[in-house]
Amino acid sequence: MMRRVAIVEVALSPAGESADNYLDQVYRVCREVLDKAGITREDVGTVVSASSDVFHGGVSCANAYYWDSGAAFLKNGTRQDGESLLAFSYAVMRILTGHYDTALVLGLCKGSENPDNDMITHFFTDPFYQRPLGLNETVAAGLQMRAYLEHSGTTEEQCARVVVKNLGNALRNPNAHRKGRLDVDTVLRSPKVMDPLKELECAPKSEGFVALLLASEDKAKKLTKRPVWFRGFGSSMDFFYLGDRDMGSGVLAQAAKRAYDMAGIRDPVKEIHVAEVTEPYAFQELLWYEGLGFCGPGEGGKFLDTGATAPEGSLPVNPSGGVLAANPYVSRGLCRLAEVTLQIRGQAGERQVDREVETGLAHGTHGFAGQFHAVAVVGA
Amino acid sequence: MITRDKKGNPILEAEARIPYELALGPTVHRFFEGFKQRKILGTRCHACGRVLVPARSFCPRCFVDMNEWVEVSQEGRVLSWAVTNYEYFGMPTKPPFIQSLILLGGTDCGFMHLIGGVDLSDVDRVGRIVKTGMTVRAVWRESRTGCIMDIQHFAPVD
Amino acid sequence: MPDKHFHTKKHDVWLPYRFSAGPVFERFFEGLKAGKILGNRCPRCERVLVPARTFCPRCYVDMGQWVEVSQEGRLVTWTMSTEPFFGMRTDLPYVAGLIHLDGTNCNFMHLLGGFETMDIEAVRERLKGSVRVRAVWREEREGDMLDIKYFEPAD
Numbered sequence: 001m002m003r004r005v006a007i008v009e010v011a012l013s014p015a016g017e018s019a020d021n022y023l024d025q026v027y028r029v030c031r032e033v034l035d036k037a038g039i040t041r042e043d044v045g046t047v048v049s050a051s052s053d054v055f056h057g058g059v060s061c062a063n064a065y066y067w068d069s070g071a072a073f074l075k076n077g078t079r080q081d082g083e084s085l086l087a088f089s090y091a092v093m094r095i096l097t098g099h100y101d102t103a104l105v106l107g108l109c110k111g112s113e114n115p116d117n118d119m120i121t122h123f124f125t126d127p128f129y130q131r132p133l134g135l136n137e138t139v140a141a142g143l144q145m146r147a148y149l150e151h152s153g154t155t156e157e158q159c160a161r162v163v164v165k166n167l168g169n170a171l172r173n174p175n176a177h178r179k180g181r182l183d184v185d186t187v188l189r190s191p192k193v194m195d196p197l198k199e200l201e202c203a204p205k206s207e208g209f210v211a212l213l214l215a216s217e218d219k220a221k222k223l224t225k226r227p228v229w230f231r232g233f234g235s236s237m238d239f240f241y242l243g244d245r246d247m248g249s250g251v252l253a254q255a256a257k258r259a260y261d262m263a264g265i266r267d268p269v270k271e272i273h274v275a276e277v278t279e280p281y282a283f284q285e286l287l288w289y290e291g292l293g294f295c296g297p298g299e300g301g302k303f304l305d306t307g308a309t310a311p312e313g314s315l316p317v318n319p320s321g322g323v324l325a326a327n328p329y330v331s332r333g334l335c336r337l338a339e340v341t342l343q344i345r346g347q348a349g350e351r352q353v354d355r356e357v358e359t360g361l362a363h364g365t366h367g368f369a370g371q372f373h374a375v376a377v378v379g380a
Numbered sequence: 381m382i383t384r385d386k387k388g389n390p391i392l393e394a395e396a397r398i399p400y401e402l403a404l405g406p407t408v409h410r411f412f413e414g415f416k417q418r419k420i421l422g423t424r425c426h427a428c429g430r431v432l433v434p435a436r437s438f439c440p441r442c443f444v445d446m447n448e449w450v451e452v453s454q455e456g457r458v459l460s461w462a463v464t465n466y467e468y469f470g471m472p473t474k475p476p477f478i479q480s481l482i483l484l485g486g487t488d489c490g491f492m493h494l495i496g497g498v499d500l501s502d503v504d505r506v507g508r509i510v511k512t513g514m515t516v517r518a519v520w521r522e523s524r525t526g527c528i529m530d531i532q533h534f535a536p537v538d
Numbered sequence: 539m540p541d542k543h544f545h546t547k548k549h550d551v552w553l554p555y556r557f558s559a560g561p562v563f564e565r566f567f568e569g570l571k572a573g574k575i576l577g578n579r580c581p582r583c584e585r586v587l588v589p590a591r592t593f594c595p596r597c598y599v600d601m602g603q604w605v606e607v608s609q610e611g612r613l614v615t616w617t618m619s620t621e622p623f624f625g626m627r628t629d630l631p632y633v634a635g636l637i638h639l640d641g642t643n644c645n646f647m648h649l650l651g652g653f654e655t656m657d658i659e660a661v662r663e664r665l666k667g668s669v670r671v672r673a674v675w676r677e678e679r680e681g682d683m684l685d686i687k688y689f690e691p692a693d
Contacts, residue, residue, distance in 0.1 A: 017542075018403065019403055019405065019406075019542075019543075019544030019545075020403060020405045020406070021402065021403045021404055021405030021407075021408060022402070022403070023405075023437070024405045024407065024437045024438075027437060027438045027443075030443075031438075031443070031445075034443075040443075041442075041443040054551065055398070058398075058400040058402065058549060058551055068440030069438070069440075071443055073440050073441060073443075110403070112403075113400055113401060113402050113403060114400060115398045115399055115400065115624075116623075116624065118623045118624055118625075119398055119623075119624040119625070120398070122624055122625040123396055127392050127394050127555075127557050128392060128557070128559065128563050128567075128589075128683075129563075129589050129647070129683065130647055131394075131625070132627060132682060132683040132684060133627075133634060133647055133648060133649060133683055133684075134623070134625050134626045134627060134628075134632060134634065135634070135647065136623065136624075136625065138619075138623070139617060139619075139632075139634055142617025142618070142619075143615045143616065143617050143634070143635070143636055144615075145617075146615045146616060146617060147614065147615040147636075150615070191621070192618075192619075192620070192658060193619060193621060194617050194618070194619045195617055195618040195619070195658055195661075195662075196617070197617070239595050240595070241595075241644070241647075242636060242645070242647055243636055243644045243645035243646055243647055244587070244595060244644050244645075247615065247636075381567075381680045381681055381682040382559050382563070382564060382567045382681045382682075385556065389558065389559075390558075390559035390560070390561075390563070390564040390567075391556045391557060391558055391559055392556070392557040392559055393554070393555070393556050393557075394554075394555045394556075394557060395552070395553070395554050395555065396551065396552070396553040396554075396555065397550065397551070397552045397553075398550065398551045398552075399548065399549075399550050399551075400548070400549045400550070400551065401542065401546045401547070401548050401549070402546055402547045402548075402549055403542070403544060403545070403546055404544075404545040404546060404547060409545045469552075527547075
């Protein structure tokens with residue numbers, strides 16, 4: 001029988017700007033998770049970190065830089081660049097090999113120090129065909145939003161309602177970067193930064209230092225009374241050139257299917273009790289509902305309007321405020337997983353959803369217009 | 381625009397020029413405030429007893445906070461050194477110059493800085509003057525701003 | 539960036555690159571210099587992709603025949619900004635789109651222009667529906683994506 005793996009403790013930093021330096025923040029979040037679990041640095045079997053070289057930090061060979069701070073001196077560990085949820089899947093795999101009983105998973109990002117996202121994502125583009133045209137993540141999102149609105153009949157108002165929901169949810173999240181009681185009109189009247197995208201529909205640039213301690217089944221039961229078990233993981237990556245892709249759907253459905261199959265989920269709307277998704281542009285939350293199978297193609301706006309994804313609904317999405325409330329680009333996927341873990345354990349404080357939560361879903365995306373998606377399913 | 385390199389191959393020249401503003405944090409800030417006053421500050425780990433310099437927030441070995449601040453000696457022994465003889469992006473000064481790791485008195489790790497006050501006109505003969513194990517002392521700049529180069533270099537003590 | 543209320547160190551990362559273009563991209567840009575838009579066809583799925591590629595990303599085989607593609611097509615989607623951003627090479631307002639050039643099997647990214655672009659509502663009206671667009675070239679061409687000035691509405 002295959003070993004099981006659980007998340008036993010999490011630690012999350014606030015997303016607003018901090019006067020501490022990057023290394024100190026890494027240390028603090030690792031120290032916190034180890035203290036919560038009651039173990040020492042020596043007890044940690046392996047470390048898997050998620051961070052970005054150079055652009056999202058100003059430091060190349062980033063893991064060399066923060067290795068000490070990540071409790072990882074002398075440890076067999078690794079770093080991955082790309083969507084941070086992948087670090088979770090690699091750590092799970094390391095424990096499943098039987099070689100490690102515990103794994104420390106880190107997501108590290110200090111957005112407040114970095115240049116604008118538009119500047120950083122300018123360098124995501126290929127230098128030949130797309131960069132000379134000024135393509136960056138916001139331009140790609142603008143192109144995707146228009147294509148999505150026109151094909152699905154989704155309205156700009158429905159997109160704006162995502163902002164109202166998520167920033168409203170963030171009022172109950174002490175870690176959130178951006179929060180507020182907005183109305184649809186305020187969102188629609190905010191500057192059209194990349195038409196049809198409005199300024200308030202775009203995520204901020206935040207800090208996010210997150211640590212999750214994973215353990216094998218026997219160890220997990222010793223370390224916590226409320227282990228949150230790994231149930232499934234899937235990812236998928238689309239073509240690189242924007243012109244090669246179908247902007248209205250993309251590969252999230254594939255990533256989700258892989259995760260659902262592994263987790264034995266047949267009816268996500270009934271079997272998922274809370275979801276934290278990565279929605280750096282508000283309309284994308286609606287598109288992700290469709291990819292995750294919460295509703296049919298083109299129905300994301302309608303699904304939002306049923307109220308199902310509100311914090312008091314049957315499938316709350318982003319009770320933390322999501323990425324519109326806190327966007328540490330490089331670590332946001334793992335932050336979603338930490339939030340889901342807190343919900344399952346009943347430790348989400350004021351933002352704890354009303355309904356019973358046994359199974360949760362965390363989603364991350366990376367690259368332009370959802371080129372890459374990762375989905376993790378965890379449960380009590 | 382595609383241009384050609386020296387071999388006639390097609391290339392595209394591009395540049396990444398991106399600004400960062402990095403938070404110092406209280407430990408790094410306090411260390412550099414010490415520099416303004418010509419002091420070299422380290423911190424001691426209560427678990428292993430080692431003193432590390434520059435000052436740190438935590439001991440990387442024991443993984444505990446380091447709260448005990450210590451003013452360390454301005455003199456130390458050269459652990460290793462190397463002469464740089466070419467220009468490169470980010471160099472501290474024009475070559476030739478000497479990079480080194482120095483064990484300052486009262487500390488338990490190598491401190492990185494430059495060795496100066498040495499005749500570098502003949503790079504091949506520097507080894508007659510600079511030797512591993514020799515004692516060097518910090519030479520401060522007149523005007524200090526709170527950065528690692530407030531120390532101009534470490535000079536041999538004879 | 540706004541001034542911080544705590545101690546910081548400003549630090550610019552400056553990195554120069556010289557990317558090797560390779561023969562396929564080189565040939566595409568030579569095509570632009572000559573006022574042509576070049577794609578190529580996958581020998582397996584027979585799709586024509588533009589700009590030209592080395593390999594078909596779906597079939598994962600070398601692309602075959604080079605094709606001079608139409609300079610006209612249908613605007614699939616577009617977006618617009620009136621604020622400057624890093625890496626822009628043209629004047630504001632910035633209007634970019636994905637264009638399905640006739641006879642090809644993917645979308646081609648480029649800028650849109652040649653019509654009144656100062657007012658966003660006017661632009662939305664002008665580009666509504668499946669507008670047909672055509673390439674407008676610069677007088678002097680250097681083998682650069684912007685040898686095509688923009689695509690303008692063709693009606």
